[in-house]
Amino acid sequence: MNLSKDLMAASSAPLILAILADGESYGYEIVQRVAELSGGKLHWTDGMMYPLLHRLEKQGYLAAVWRVAETGRKRKYYALTDAGKGVISEQQKQWQVVNNALNNAWRSTDNMIGTGGSNDGFQPA
Known part of the structure; x- marks a missing residue:
């Protein structure tokens, strides 16, 4: 399955913040x-x-520091700032609203489709 670019873009910041939590x-x-x-x-x-990651850092949600990993390689490590920790809760609430709305919409669509549904006489042109 390929997710749309819009869905990927919308979900990427909350995913990064949740992972870094x-x-x-x-x-x-x-x-x-x-x-x-x-x-x-x-x-x-x-x-x-x-x-x-750079945008979230610029917004003040992430802090970054360069370190040498065990392999000897330099890596940039990211961590949540206090502002980043604060925004997670708000984003969770927003996604729950969207998720609930979609689930409700799809449930009613499934009911219509599963029972043969009706398009109330609508005929596409």
């Missing part, structure tokens, strides 16, 4: 965590993720 991480590890959380259905590219 568990502790600091670096780019590749975040990409791997997204894949794991989605059961392998979300595949992020560097070109999508790093601009988002």
Whole structure:
């Protein structure tokens, strides 16, 4: 399944913030965590993720620091700031509203489709 770019864009910031709520991480590890959380259905590219990390950092939701990893490689680690921790709760509420609305809409659509539904005589042109 390929998710639309709009849906990917809308969900990416809340996903990053939620992942970093568990502790600091670096780019590749975040990409791997997204894949794991989605059961392998979300595949992020560097070109999508790093601009988002930089934007979240610029907004004050993330702090970043360069460190040398155990492998000897330099990595930029990201962590939530207090502002980032504060925005997670608000984003959870917003997504729950959207999720509930979609579930309700789809439930009524499923009921119509499952029973043969009616389009009230509507005929497309």
